[in-house]
Every structure is written in C-alpha cells, then in structure tokens.
Amino acid sequence: MRALLALTVFGGGVAQATLAPALRIGDVAPDLPLIVVVLLALRRGPEFGCLAGFAAGLLQDAAGGGLIGVQALTKAMIGFAIGALGGGLRVTQPLVQVPGLALLTVVEGLVRFALLKLFHFPAPFGELMVYVVIPQALYNGFLGAALVLALAWVEDYRRHAS
Amino acid sequence: MKIRRLVVLASILVVCLVLLTLQTRGYGTHTGDAVALVTTPVQTAVAAIPRAAFGVWSLYLDWKGVRAENRRLREEIRRLRVEALWVAEATEENGRLRRLLALRNRLPVATLPGEVIAREWGGWVRSLTVNRGRGDDVKRLTAVISPDGLVGRIVEVRLGASIVQVLTDPSSTVGAHVVRTRTPGIVEGEPRGTIRFKYMARDGAGLAVGDVIVTSGLGGVFPRGVPIGRVRAIDDRGSALFHYALLTPVVDFGRVDEVLFVTGERMPDLAGFFPTDG
Numbered sequence: 001m002r003a004l005l006a007l008t009v010f011g012g013g014v015a016q017a018t019l020a021p022a023l024r025i026g027d028v029a030p031d032l033p034l035i036v037v038v039l040l041a042l043r044r045g046p047e048f049g050c051l052a053g054f055a056a057g058l059l060q061d062a063a064g065g066g067l068i069g070v071q072a073l074t075k076a077m078i079g080f081a082i083g084a085l086g087g088g089l090r091v092t093q094p095l096v097q098v099p100g101l102a103l104l105t106v107v108e109g110l111v112r113f114a115l116l117k118l119f120h121f122p123a124p125f126g127e128l129m130v131y132v133v134i135p136q137a138l139y140n141g142f143l144g145a146a147l148v149l150a151l152a153w154v155e156d157y158r159r160h161a162s
Numbered sequence: 163m164k165i166r167r168l169v170v171l172a173s174i175l176v177v178c179l180v181l182l183t184l185q186t187r188g189y190g191t192h193t194g195d196a197v198a199l200v201t202t203p204v205q206t207a208v209a210a211i212p213r214a215a216f217g218v219w220s221l222y223l224d225w226k227g228v229r230a231e232n233r234r235l236r237e238e239i240r241r242l243r244v245e246a247l248w249v250a251e252a253t254e255e256n257g258r259l260r261r262l263l264a265l266r267n268r269l270p271v272a273t274l275p276g277e278v279i280a281r282e283w284g285g286w287v288r289s290l291t292v293n294r295g296r297g298d299d300v301k302r303l304t305a306v307i308s309p310d311g312l313v314g315r316i317v318e319v320r321l322g323a324s325i326v327q328v329l330t331d332p333s334s335t336v337g338a339h340v341v342r343t344r345t346p347g348i349v350e351g352e353p354r355g356t357i358r359f360k361y362m363a364r365d366g367a368g369l370a371v372g373d374v375i376v377t378s379g380l381g382g383v384f385p386r387g388v389p390i391g392r393v394r395a396i397d398d399r400g401s402a403l404f405h406y407a408l409l410t411p412v413v414d415f416g417r418v419d420e421v422l423f424v425t426g427e428r429m430p431d432l433a434g435f436f437p438t439d440g
Contacts, residue, residue, distance in 0.1 A: 047167050054174045059208070062201035068193060069181035076174045080167070119186045 028135040035144045037075055041083035049079030067121055074111045097148050102141035109133030261309040262420045269435055272426035278419050288331040295322040303383050305424040311389035311412035311436055313421050328415045330355050337380040338390055343368045349390050357391055359407040369407055387433025
C-alpha cells in the first residue's frame with residue numbers, strides 16, 4: 001500500500017508537472033492529481049483515497065504558494081468519499097464518469113472556497129467559478145472518462161492476452 | 163475497519179485544519195518550513211523525473227538531428243570535393259592555356275593551338291592525337307611545340323585530327339645541338355621511352371651533365387632553338403665514332419594536354435622564347 005501510495009503521489013505530481021502544462025487549453029489545465037486520486041480511491045477504498053488525496057493535495061499546496069493544507073484537505077475528503085461510495089457507483093459508464101468528475105471538481109472547488117473564506121483568505125467566488133472551477137470541471141470530466149476507458153481497454157487486452 | 167478509516171480521515175482533517183489555523187494565526191512561515199521539510203524532497207524528485215525524461219528525449223532528438231545533419235554534411239562534403247576537383251582542374255587548365263597563349267603571343271612565327279585528345283604509348287609507337295586536322299589546313303611534318311619545348315612533328319593528318327610523333331618514338335630523329343658548346347648531333351627516340359643525343363666523339367669533349375639540347379633548325383622541319391632536353395648522363399663509347407648523351411626531355415609527354423603547331427613558312431631562331439635555365 002505504501003509503494004502504491006508513493007507511486008500515486010509521484011505519478012500525480014509528475015503528471016501535473018509535465019502533462020498538465022502540455023494539456024492546457026487556453027487558461028484551463030486539468031487537475032490530474034484529483035483524477036488520479038478519484039480513480040485509485042474507486043479501486044482501493046476510502047483509506048487509500050484519503051491518504052493519496054492528502055499527499056497529492058499537500059504537494060500541490062506546497063507548489064502553489066497559497067494556504068498549505070487546503071487542497072490536502074479537499075482531496076483527502078474527496079478520496080475518502082469516493083472510496084467509501086465506490087462500490088455503489090457505476091463508474092464504467094462514460095455518461096456517469098464525465099458528469100461525475102465534473103461534479104467532484106465543482107465540489108472540490110466549493111469546499112476549497114469555503115475553506116479559504118473560513119480562514120479569511122481573499123477569493124472572488126464568481127470569477128473563480130466561471131473562469132477556473134467550471135472549465136476545469138468539464139476538462140477533468142472528459143479527461144477522466146478518457147482515462148477510465150483507456151484503463152478498461154488495457155485491462156480487457158491483458159485479460160484476453162492471458 | 164470502519165473505525166480505522168474514520169481515524170485516518172479525522173487525523174488528516176485535524177492535520178489540515180491545524181496547518182491552516184497556524185498559517186492564519188501568524189505561524190505561516192514556520193508551518194511552511196515544516197511542510198517544506200517533507201514536500202521539498204518529494205517535489206525535487208517529482209521535478210527531476212520529467213526533467214530526466216525530457217533530457218533523455220532531447221538527447222535523443224539532438225542525436226537524431228546530429229545524425230541527419232551528419233548525413234547532410236557528408237553529402238555536402240562529397241559535392242564540394244567534386245566541385246573542388248572541378249575547380250582545381252579548371253585552374254590547372256587555365257594556367258596551362260595561359261602559358262600556351264603567352265608563348266603563342268610572343269613567338270615570331272605563326273602557330274595553331276591544339277588539344278591532345280588521345281595518346282598512343284605502347285612502345286612500338288609513341289604519338290599524340292591532336293584535335294586539329296585537314297580542315298585546319300594542318301600539313302604533314304609540321305613542328306609541334308609546348309611552352310616547355312619541342313613535342314614532336316606531325317606524321318599524319320586526318321579529317322579533324324593529326325597524329326604527332328613525339329620525340330620518344332623509336333623512329334623519331336631531330337637535328338639538335340648543345341646550347342653551351344654548340345656541339346651538333348641528333349636526338350633519337352628509344353624503345354624504352356627515353357631520348358638520347360647522338361654526337362661525334364671528336365665534337366663532344368666538353369659535354370657535361372645538365373647541358374641543354376635545343377633544335378638546330380637544320381632540315382627546315384623544326385625552328386632553331388626550341389629546347390628538347392637536358393643531359394642526364396653521358397655514354398662515352400671510347401674510340402667509337404659516335405658517343406651518346408642520355409637526355410631528360412623538357413616536355414612531359416605523358417601530361418602535355420595543349421600544344422602549338424608551328425604553321426609559319428618562316429623558321430626563325432626561337433632560342434630566346436623558351437626557358438632553358440631549368
């Protein structure tokens with residue numbers, strides 16, 4: 001579990017550092033660590049999702065230069081929640097994946113905003129939602145769905161090969 | 163199991179909230195430092211991975227670029243070498259033609275330039291084929307010279323070409339004399355491709371290695387004073403009537419490419435128009 005956790009944090013961090021700038025559309029970049037945390041939480045459960053979310057979020061906080069702990073907290077909560085609900089979600093359907101990930105991103109954005117407000121950090125709600133959270137939510141939704149499909153295809157291929 | 167999960171979640175929530183509280187209460191620097199202790203090495207490693215990967219990738223791209231450039235440069239070098247050969251050849255030819263033209267301009271006799279288009283070097287016959295023939299009004303037995311000296315004489319005139327018997331042809335004989343001693347004699351070609359100066363023993367006492375032999379002009383075929391060769395060795399045959407001096411021809415018959423036919427009727431002394439100092 002530790003190795004996988006480290007791999008998740010590293011993988012998410014590397015992806016965010018390398019792929020996210022390349023995948024940027026206009027000013028919108030996907031939140032790859034969030035997608036990775038969600039995907040792994042679905043498979044590994046709430047405990048793993050929580051720890052992975054915390055570690056990945058902490059790294060993003062440290063890299064971002066804002067309040068440290070905001071993304072660690074939001075991603076840990078999302079990892080836990082998705083891990084806990086994982087069994088009941090039909091995440092193999094793209095019709096669920098895209099809005100699901102978009103919704104999660106919006107929720108994460110709202111919680112983040114709430115935390116920032118709680119700790120008296122200046123953040124304009126409307127602009128953040130319109131220009132950052134919602135475009136990123138949509139992007140995360142489509143990218144996450146593509147990743148889920150790609151993983152499913154790889155697993156099918158491996159199953160047929162074996 | 164459920165309790166453990168909740169403990170993990172609660173612990174993380176507490177840690178995060180403590181971190182946030184500390185930052186808003188003025189301990190931001192300390193909190194940042196404490197977190198940086200953990201996150202900086204991870205960030206360094208995270209940053210190093212793509213950097214290394216991109217480094218390898220860019221190295222590969224560089225290598226590919228260098229390979230392509232190498233191929234292109236090799237091709238360019240090959241092309242430039244060919245061009246350089248052409249330039250060297252043209253420069254050399256230009257130099258030869260300039261010398262020939264200079265000689266033609268300063269000679270007090272009519273000449274016709276020609277280009278060597280073939281060589282017969284078998285031993286039985288030593289001749290050059292020059293691209294001037296009957297159409298150019300070339301006559302048999304016309305003297306053929308180059309900027310260095312005598313080449314030979316025309317022995318056959320064809321349509322568009324002439325055959326020049328060079329001095330090294332075994333049947334070639336030319337009336338000549340030694341510039342320094344005025345010793346008269348005959349320059350003969352030899353089957354082995356060399357030339358020798360045949361002279362009467364009583365006349366050749368003072369002959370020395372290095373002496374220059376020029377045409378004597380006797381017989382009316384060759385103008386007087388055209389250099390033929392330089393004495394390389396003397397074959398003293400004791401009491402024999404004739405002695406021989408082995409000569410080094412002043413003209414390199416194997417490399418001569420352009421020649422002049424001496425077409426004028428008048429045959430003046432050309433001694434001052436050729437280099438005879440070696």
